Amino acid sequence: MQRHTIAVLVNDQPGVLTRVATLFGQRGFNIDSITVGGSEEAGLSRMVISTGGDDQQINQLMKQLYKLIDVISVTNLSANPFxxxxxxxxxxxxxxxxxxxxxxxxxxxxxxxxxxxxxxxxxxxxxxxxxxxxxxxxxxxxxxxxxxxxxxxxxxxxxxxxxxxxxx
Structure with a gap:
């Protein structure tokens, strides 16, 4: 199983972290690490999440993340040098x-x-x-x-x- 690092840009609203973490659990993904903090744009936060899975599983997870309310963008940082x-x-x-x-x-x-x-x-x-x-x-x-x-x-x-x- 490969380790992947995913960046998720979200609206800075109560409950967003819970919804994202719940989605990971429901899909059977373990979160190895997660950090959340402000971003370059006021009112938005960036989550950086490390997890394991193959490319197909990660792509599916990213599509599911995008469907969540308050998710602005999802990027697989592991796909490029980071x-x-x-x-x-x-x-x-x-x-x-x-x-x-x-x-x-x-x-x-x-x-x-x-x-x-x-x-x-x-x-x-x-x-x-x-x-x-x-x-x-x-x-x-x-x-x-x-x-x-x-x-x-x-x-x-x-x-x-x-x-x-x-x-x-």
Missing amino acids: VSRELALIKVSASPSQLAELNGIVEPFRAAIVDVGPESLIIQVTGDTEKIDALLILLQSYGVLELTRTGSVAMTRSIVPADAAATV
Whole structure:
């Protein structure tokens, strides 16, 4: 099963997120991640949803999304080159004496230690899912006390021919 990232532009109205998520569940799709936020146009929000399925299933899902009230456009970002980023905050068990050691681990990931306590610290990292997963593997030996991640935010790359965009 392939992983797909879909962008859905919707009217910023109560209940839209529920209708979209319900449609995914009714069609048997699991939502791996979902982010929702304002868009470049006032009154519209953009949902970026990561899910799995083959091309035919995703095309059918996109057609079903388009039928929902308040959905303006649906784009399969995975059909073209796109940029995707995620944010994670990771609380790790560590003493102040381990600060330099942990700094050496997080620095190559362009991550930052954003809070230091007597028995733990918090690391902030942004990047693609694989980058965050790789950092988490390295931090496991210290003891990950708490983890919170955003869903992916994504956008097609600028150098995509206009006729190549996969929009339903």
